[in-house]
Amino acid sequence: xxxxxxxxxxxxxxxxxxxxxxxxxxxxxxxxxxxxxxxxxxxxxxxxxxxxxxxxxxxxxxxxxxxxxxxxxxxxxxxxxxxxxxxxxxxxxxxxxxxxxxxxxxxxxxxxxxxxxxxxxxxxxxxxxxxxxxxxxxxxxxxxxxxxxxxxxxxxxxxxxxxxxxxxxxxxxxxxxxxxxxxxxxxxxxxxxxxxxxxxxxxxxxxxxxxxxxxxxxxx
Numbered sequence: 001x002x003x004x005x006x007x008x009x010x011x012x013x014x015x016x017x018x019x020x021x022x023x024x025x026x027x028x029x030x031x032x033x034x035x036x037x038x039x040x041x042x043x044x045x046x047x048x049x050x051x052x053x054x055x056x057x058x059x060x061x062x063x064x065x066x067x068x069x070x071x072x073x074x075x076x077x078x079x080x081x082x083x084x085x086x087x088x089x090x091x092x093x094x095x096x097x098x099x100x101x102x103x104x105x106x107x108x109x110x111x112x113x114x115x116x117x118x119x120x121x122x123x124x125x126x127x128x129x130x131x132x133x134x135x136x137x138x139x140x141x142x143x144x145x146x147x148x149x150x151x152x153x154x155x156x157x158x159x160x161x162x163x164x165x166x167x168x169x170x171x172x173x174x175x176x177x178x179x180x181x182x183x184x185x186x187x188x189x190x191x192x193x194x195x196x197x198x199x200x201x202x203x204x205x206x207x208x209x210x211x212x213x214x215x216x217x218x219x220x
Contacts, residue, residue: 007031097136160182167184
């Protein structure tokens with residue numbers, strides 16, 4: 001399901017298979033952090049006109065969505081170069097989780113790519129294709145998370161997006177859904193990083209294997 005933010009002129013993807021079985025739910029806008037409310041109408045979720053902008057003002061009196069934001073001034077980066085078939089994990093994390101994740105992925109045979117700041121991270125994600133993208137949920141990654149949530153279709157499905165933060169417990173599917181990630185890991189669980197990351201990889205692989213199996217059955 002493609003959703004247009006009521007606050008900025010940008011779209012993001014909500015996987016249909018992760019939509020809750022409810023008549024109404026709320027989540028954070030990936031670009032602004034503001035609350036968006038969804039209501040089910042005629043069997044489909046739509047952005048609630050009265051509450052999407054955080055008020056009960058009638059739709060006609062609400063301010064129009066902001067115009068598209070100026071293009072980011074991204075630095076020039078060189079493409080990552082690895083041997084064909086190499087799996088690559090991109091990490092944008094604080095020191096503790098960064099080292100734990102680097103050790104885990106390298107132990108799994110992945111190459112690891114990092115960035116020194118958010119704009120470099122966005123530039124690298126636009127230039128390269130990664131199998132795993134792992135990001136810290138903080139003010140330093142707000143634009144980066146918005147970039148990832150704007151991916152549609154096969155591009156988004158092809159990346160295992162793991163978010164580390166303090167907004168929920170590890171492996172909480174609701175926290176992952178609200179943040180637009182495949183897995184949500186609690187920043188305080190750094191000591192269990194290896195087991196949590198193993199679960200994040202296994203869960204992602206099982207989920208998409210099931211989707212591919214169902215797709216083949218429908219096509220067959």
